[in-house]
Amino acid sequence: MPDNDFLAVSNNPTKGVVYYLMYGLFFQLNFIFAKVLYERNPALTSFQLLFYRSLISTLVMVAFVNKDLKKTVWIQSIDIISSLF
Numbered sequence: 001m002p003d004n005d006f007l008a009v010s011n012n013p014t015k016g017v018v019y020y021l022m023y024g025l026f027f028q029l030n031f032i033f034a035k036v037l038y039e040r041n042p043a044l045t046s047f048q049l050l051f052y053r054s055l056i057s058t059l060v061m062v063a064f065v066n067k068d069l070k071k072t073v074w075i076q077s078i079d080i081i082s083s084l085f
Helices: 013-040 046-084
Strands: none
Touching: 013 046
């Protein structure tokens, strides 16, 4: 029988609203920073701006993904290894 732990997760509407507001804020900041960059450097190409956006989004993604990296990699792997012996 498959493990359906993901169904046991409760909804948190407050967290969803906060994430949606953060999305709106960052979406608008994206346009504001693009406008500022274009005004300060008119020779900026769209590919350069795309590179800056992708670099920043990659750094943000790494920060969010790696917040529980130590727990995931070390503690869970030690638990799995110790259960084998």
